[in-house]
Amino acid sequence: MDLSIPPDITFVVLTTITLLAAIMALQSKELIYGAISLAVSFIGIAGFFVSLDAPYLAMLQIAVYVGAVVVLILFTIMLVRRDEPDKDEMGESSEGAAGLWIAGLLAVSIAGIAALAGPSLPTTPATGNLPISQLGPVLAETYPVPLIILALLLSGALLGALVLAKVDR
Amino acid sequence: MSAALLGIGIYGLSVKRNAIRILFAVELIVNAANLNFVAFARYMNPSEVTGQVIVFYSIAAAAMEAAVGLALILVAFRLNSTIDVRKLNKLKG
Numbered sequence: 001m002d003l004s005i006p007p008d009i010t011f012v013v014l015t016t017i018t019l020l021a022a023i024m025a026l027q028s029k030e031l032i033y034g035a036i037s038l039a040v041s042f043i044g045i046a047g048f049f050v051s052l053d054a055p056y057l058a059m060l061q062i063a064v065y066v067g068a069v070v071v072l073i074l075f076t077i078m079l080v081r082r083d084e085p086d087k088d089e090m091g092e093s094s095e096g097a098a099g100l101w102i103a104g105l106l107a108v109s110i111a112g113i114a115a116l117a118g119p120s121l122p123t124t125p126a127t128g129n130l131p132i133s134q135l136g137p138v139l140a141e142t143y144p145v146p147l148i149i150l151a152l153l154l155s156g157a158l159l160g161a162l163v164l165a166k167v168d169r
Numbered sequence: 170m171s172a173a174l175l176g177i178g179i180y181g182l183s184v185k186r187n188a189i190r191i192l193f194a195v196e197l198i199v200n201a202a203n204l205n206f207v208a209f210a211r212y213m214n215p216s217e218v219t220g221q222v223i224v225f226y227s228i229a230a231a232a233m234e235a236a237v238g239l240a241l242i243l244v245a246f247r248l249n250s251t252i253d254v255r256k257l258n259k260l261k262g
Contacts, residue, residue, distance in 0.1 A: 041197065157237050
């Protein structure tokens with residue numbers, strides 16, 4: 001099976017970092033280390049975005065995910081404290097083996113489909129410019145409705161989270 | 170690459186009992202999908218920016234969902250003093 005996309009060094013390094021960080025995010029003994037590994041994994045994905053000619057998305061990813069989501073997670077970890085230091089003693093449920101099999105099969109099947117369809121997909125990125133300056137107008141003109149819906153969703157989610165997390169004195 | 174991330178995410182989702190770890194797994198899955206979108210947008214038709222718009226919304230939506238999820242975890246912890254999802258089964262049966 002000729003995968004015909006020669007892996008260059010950037011791709012290999014990014015892949016290793018992101019996947020290792022993802023595994024560490026789930027398996028680390030301490031919850032906080034897991035959160036930091038998740039942030040590293042997000043940064044790896046941002047690197048992928050840059051290599052795929054999407055610098056705006058990369059910046060957005062870092063600003064939103066690493067900046068906000070990970071900070072939220074850290075705050076929540078701080079607030080959900082048990083008496084002993086925050087080690088992940090719960091470990092895993094006993095259905096771990098089944099989960100591993102399902103995940104492995106799913107990943108292999110998806111990768112297999114991609115590899116089989118590979119030869120008919122463009123191997124080298126098609127030439128053409130992806131003008132970032134066009135992203136704004138496209139967002140606003142071609143897809144105004146989702147933009148407004150997104151704004152409403154944001155407010156709603158924010159209010160909901162506030163109401164949920166409110167402490168009644 | 171995103172298939173691998175997806176696999177890791179699904180494994181974490183089904184195995185881990187700490188509710189926050191489960192949130193990690195969900196975020197990983199969403200990121201895997203985003204990566205797919207951007208890659209396809211780049212390789213198929215680089216002058217078309219639709220794939221990136223999709224990812225723009227996806228990032229925003231996933232961040233919102235993480236915020237609400239974390240708020241839920243906070244509430245669950247306050248009511249049950251645990252975030253072990255095997256013990257959070259008051260709705261069962």
